Amino acid sequence: MSPFFFRKFERWPLEGAKSISVCCEKCRNTNDHIIMVDPEIPLLQFGPFGKKPLLSLKKYYLTCSICGHDAKELTKDQANAMKG
Numbered sequence: 001m002s003p004f005f006f007r008k009f010e011r012w013p014l015e016g017a018k019s020i021s022v023c024c025e026k027c028r029n030t031n032d033h034i035i036m037v038d039p040e041i042p043l044l045q046f047g048p049f050g051k052k053p054l055l056s057l058k059k060y061y062l063t064c065s066i067c068g069h070d071a072k073e074l075t076k077d078q079a080n081a082m083k084g
């Protein structure tokens with residue numbers, strides 16, 4: 001059995017990243033936003049591009065820690081620049 005069966009494909013906070021205090025446009029709270037990593041795994045990808053590595057794509061979001069709203073999508077470089 002592959003360990004992939006047991007993994008949860010959920011987003012997780014970027015390790016070592018600083019949080020930024022900004023006003024959330026959804027819940028209107030000014031609070032710490034954290035950087036979340038979204039694995040974006042193409043679970044059901046078939047066809048000519050079906051053989052791409054499963055973990056090739058990661059997305060980074062600046063996310064409200066109260067309501068979970070994604071304030072902004074970040075590039076990998078931007079996300080890594082937030083590590084302190």
Ligand SMILES: [Zn+2]
Pocket residue numbers: 024025026027028029064065066067068069
């Ligand atoms: Zn919010």
